[in-house]
Amino acid sequence: MEGLSAYSLIAEPEELRALTQLASRLEGRSFLHVNSTFTGGGVAEILNRLVALFRDLGIEARWEVMKGDQSFFDVTKKIHNALQGQEAKITTQMWEIHREANEANAKRISLDADLVFIHDPQPSAFVLHRKYGLWIWRCHVDVSHPYLPVWQELESYVSRHDGAIFSGAKFAQSLSIPQFVVPPSIDPLSEKNKDLSDQEICQELEAHQINQDKPILLQVSRFDRFKDPVGVTHAYRMVKKYHDCQLILAGGTATDDPEGEEVLARVGEAAEGDPDIHVLLLPPFSDRTINALQRSATVVLQKSTKEGFGLTVAEALWKGKPVIGGAVGGISLQIHHGVTGFLVHSIEGAAYRIRQLLHNPELGKKMGQMGREHVRRNFLITRQARDYLALWIALEHRGERVIAV
Amino acid sequence: MQEEDLGSKQPFKFFECMNLLQPTGRQAQDLPQLLSLIGEAEPGVIFHHTHQYYLKAAIEIPEYTNDFAVWAAESLEERALAEKLASLDLYGCEDVEEVRNALIRIIKTYLRENPAPRAARNGDAFFFNDAVTIIMEAGPMAGNLPEFIEALRTVGASSIYFHFFEARMRLHGPADDFSVWLNQSLGREDLAQRIQRLDPYHYSLEGLRQQILSVL
Numbered sequence: 320m321e322g323l324s325a326y327s328l329i330a331e332p333e334e335l336r337a338l339t340q341l342a343s344r345l346e347g348r349s350f351l352h353v354n355s356t357f358t359g360g361g362v363a364e365i366l367n368r369l370v371a372l373f374r375d376l377g378i379e380a381r382w383e384v385m386k387g388d389q390s391f392f393d394v395t396k397k398i399h400n401a402l403q404g405q406e407a408k409i410t411t412q413m414w415e416i417h418r419e420a421n422e423a424n425a426k427r428i429s430l431d432a433d434l435v436f437i438h439d440p441q442p443s444a445f446v447l448h449r450k451y452g453l454w455i456w457r458c459h460v461d462v463s464h465p466y467l468p469v470w471q472e473l474e475s476y477v478s479r480h481d482g483a484i485f486s487g488a489k490f491a492q493s494l495s496i497p498q499f500v501v502p503p504s505i506d507p508l509s510e511k512n513k514d515l516s517d518q519e520i521c522q523e524l525e526a527h528q529i530n531q532d533k534p535i536l537l538q539v540s541r542f543d544r545f546k547d548p549v550g551v552t553h554a555y556r557m558v559k560k561y562h563d564c565q566l567i568l569a570g571g572t573a574t575d576d577p578e579g580e581e582v583l584a585r586v587g588e589a590a591e592g593d594p595d596i597h598v599l600l601l602p603p604f605s606d607r608t609i610n611a612l613q614r615s616a617t618v619v620l621q622k623s624t625k626e627g628f629g630l631t632v633a634e635a636l637w638k639g640k641p642v643i644g645g646a647v648g649g650i651s652l653q654i655h656h657g658v659t660g661f662l663v664h665s666i667e668g669a670a671y672r673i674r675q676l677l678h679n680p681e682l683g684k685k686m687g688q689m690g691r692e693h694v695r696r697n698f699l700i701t702r703q704a705r706d707y708l709a710l711w712i713a714l715e716h717r718g719e720r721v722i723a724v
Numbered sequence: 725m726q727e728e729d730l731g732s733k734q735p736f737k738f739f740e741c742m743n744l745l746q747p748t749g750r751q752a753q754d755l756p757q758l759l760s761l762i763g764e765a766e767p768g769v770i771f772h773h774t775h776q777y778y779l780k781a782a783i784e785i786p787e788y789t790n791d792f793a794v795w796a797a798e799s800l801e802e803r804a805l806a807e808k809l810a811s812l813d814l815y816g817c818e819d820v821e822e823v824r825n826a827l828i829r830i831i832k833t834y835l836r837e838n839p840a841p842r843a844a845r846n847g848d849a850f851f852f853n854d855a856v857t858i859i860m861e862a863g864p865m866a867g868n869l870p871e872f873i874e875a876l877r878t879v880g881a882s883s884i885y886f887h888f889f890e891a892r893m894r895l896h897g898p899a900d901d902f903s904v905w906l907n908q909s910l911g912r913e914d915l916a917q918r919i920q921r922l923d924p925y926h927y928s929l930e931g932l933r934q935q936i937l938s939v940l
Contacts, residue, residue, distance in 0.1 A: 333740055333862075333880025340860045463847065488851040491747030500745035500853070647847065658784065689784075709744050713856045720768055723859045 322375045323701075329507050330701040338701055340724055341708035342376035349379040349452075350711075351432035355395070355441035357384050361503060361630035362438055362459050365700065368506040372704050381432070385424040385442045390416050395441045396578060401469035402440065402460045403545060403625040409469055418444050434711050436484075443476040453714050456480040459503065459627045461648040462490050482714055486628045486649050497717070499710055502652060504703035505633045505694070511606035512637055515614055523611030527599055534564040534677055537616035539609055539634075541570050542583040542600075545625040547645070550666045552589040552596060554622065557670035559595075562677045566590075569599040569612055613638050618676050618683065622669050626650050633698040636660070636690030641683040643672045653698065659690035736872055736905045738862040739887070740880045743772075743779055743855040752850040754843040755800065758792070759831045765852055767820040772855045774814055774823055775893060778929060779885050789925045790814070792827060792850075799844040805834045815892045815924060859886070869910060873940050881929035888932060889924060902936060915939060 323335060350373060356363050366382050373380035387395070394413045401407035421444035430445070433452045437445055439459055446454055456477045462470065462485070474494070477483055482497045491498050505512055515523075524531065536555055540546040548568050555566040568586060571579075583600060590596035601608060613619060619635035621644040628649030635642050636653060642660035644650040654660040661672040676683045716722045748769060752758035762770065773791040788794045788810040797806035808830050817823045844850070862883050864875035887901035895904065903916035918939045927935060 331880065332878075333882060336863065336880070337740065337742055337858075337860055341858075485747065488745060488747045488853050489751075489847065489849070491749050491851065493749040498747050498749065500747055651847075655784075705742070706744065709742060709856075709858050712858065713744055719856070721857045721859065 323372070325508055326699070326701050329695065330699050331696065334699075334701050334705055338376070338705040338708065341705060341712060342373075342378060344724060345708060345711060346377040347379065348434070349381070349432040350434045350436075351430065352380070352382045352436045352438060353385060353428065353442045353445060354382075354438035355385050355387065355392075361628065364509075364511070365503055365506065365630070365703070366438075368509060368700055369704060369707075372700065376704075378708075383428045385420070385428070385445075387420045387424075387441070391420040391441075398440045398469055398473065399460060401466040402462045402473070404464045404466060406466050407469055409472070414472060418447075421445055422448070436707075437480070440473055443473060446476055446479045449479075453482070453711070454480045455482050455484060455710075455714075457484045458490065459486060460490075461625045461627050462492065463648070465492075482710070484710070487652055490627075490648075497714070499713075501703060501706045501710065502649060502698060503628050503630055504698050504700045505630055505637060506700040507637060507695075509606065511610050512634060513610070515607075515610055519607075520611040520614050523608050524615055527597070527608065529565075529567065529597055529612075529615075531615055533595065534562065534617040535612075535615055536564055536566045536618050536620060536673060537569065537612055537635075538567075538620040538622065539569045539612065539631045540621065540623070540629075542579045542586060544578070544582050545623055546570075547622045547624050548582065548586045549589045550624075551620055551622050551669070552586070553666045554620075554669040554673065555596065557667070558673045558677070561674055564617070564677065565595040565597065567597045567599065567612060567616075569597075569601055569609065571601045571603060571605065609634075610638075613640060616640055617680075618643060618673055620669065620673075621645065621650060622663070622666075623647055623650060629653065632660075633694050636687070637694045637698075639684075639687035639691050641676055641686035642690065643669055643676075653693070655689075655693065659686055659693050734909065735865040735867040736875075736901075736909070737865050738875055738879045738883050739859050740862040740883045741779075741857055741859045741886045741890070742882060743776060743857055746854040746856060748852045748854055750852045752852075755796075755802075755805075755831060755835060755841050758795075758850055759828060759835070761850075761852055762792075762824060762827050762831070765824075766854060767824075768854045769852050770824050770827070771820050771893070772853055774812075774827075775889060776855060776857075778889055779882060784928075786928075795844075795850045799848040799850070800841045802834075802838075802841045804838070805831070805841075808834065810925075815898060818896065819893075869906075869912070869940065872906075873937065876933065876937060876940070881933070884929045884933050884936075888936075892924075 352366055370380045370382045394416050397407045425445045425448035430450055435454045436457045438457045478495050484499045484501050485491050486502050488500050538551050590598050613635050619640045619642045621629050621632050623645040626648035632642050632644055632650055632653040644654045646662035646664055654662050656662045663669045752761050777790045793806045793809035796802045812826050862879045866872035866875045891901040903919040906912045907916035922935055
């Protein structure tokens, strides 16, 4: 991976100065991340890049992935859905499966580190085996309205950490430990976000039998019911009456998401019979393909009904595309309504805004420019790395409101 | 940082700063709840939602000048209230308690004189946050006016916030770090007065940087 200097032409110089100064205070210290998947979803993607960046800055960063069998991931998917508000019955036996998997993994993985980040509910019980250092629970899920019986059970683990991080203020809970907001980010130099030539874009599209003879509506996301891919097909059909366009639904399934295949089957049914709907089940490491799809799109959608953050929004904005997103979770942090795209509350709203953008390409172009600048200032990996290191220092100065570094 | 660090006859040292947002877990769904929670909030929370508004890396010049005004306009759609909240002269207030009392006064008057506003939609509540501020040296120091101008061109936008906005609360008055140093260290009272007359409420940080540079 490129070092910090590679970002000097992209990120704010002030951000890079801060990152360097903070890292110099923490040089040689150890920083462990634990999550539950190497591939699929934004968490794994950004961890891969963040850990490399921290190492480049002299911090002994490490990333470990916990293992689990099907029964474990069935339980954690239920927990995940419950945190996003879905009623779920998680029995004592299920919590025991969760705890036992955490215990087995905690014995296998070295937990020796000055700072430990536990990502999401899957490894939340690792904290029962903490040795030393600061422990942070990093939540990437939209927990604004959790199903309370499940949240309360999980909270017994969360509250044993030294702090919690949420992606947005609206996800914060009443907790006995300090809470922080750190939005996630994209890496502008990664395979998924770096510049591509027109020829490279065409090659990728041809490989998936897609041509650019019609405007492209695109949603890139895991096949997950909360991303509402079926709703997107309905919106597309409403638009199709007025505009000859095509719809691409592209995504994979994460290894920790057992519901993906079921949702994919429903999408297939909704798309049946229309050659202008392309459903692409992409394998892991399809970053270049996603990059090309986003760059070829006329309008990008992220019509989620629940969303932790929705990094695909930042990815599309970075590529200068207007984005229509569900007014939920972290999407509303990225889409400034009417400025970088549109926030919608319904399938009809999505269809209306798509038509508006197809009618007015100049509006889409302007929104795309504003969106790219918005991402550059707020959602690049260098900002997230800076925030994590600042948080580390803040926790070591607990109780101080102003800290001079 | 102490006041004497910046006001004595020494080179001007530029600082940059960043905020780490700390949610309190408290939220208001409607105006009476907002009023109640403003009354109970820690001083740092009031400071964050008013004075630190400018530290956000916005892509547009904000229409309103603090988080309470933005929420009144966008989530309650009470634009008349937003205008009154945005017109609050933060830097005419002696301290955060005076800001808090002024906010309470404006909201109470509005509730008394107008029909009760509707509640915000789900997800659009006002979320009360606090913040930890981390201050770092920006690098350049200035011993004379040309060095000061050159440094002002290159420091980050947060440095403008820290020395222009945050300084007013630190120094308890209309002065800012820039004008204090120009007056006390360079004897340029004329420049200091012109900088102090800049309207602090209607520029982005980059816009303000350009205004100060044009004064110098």
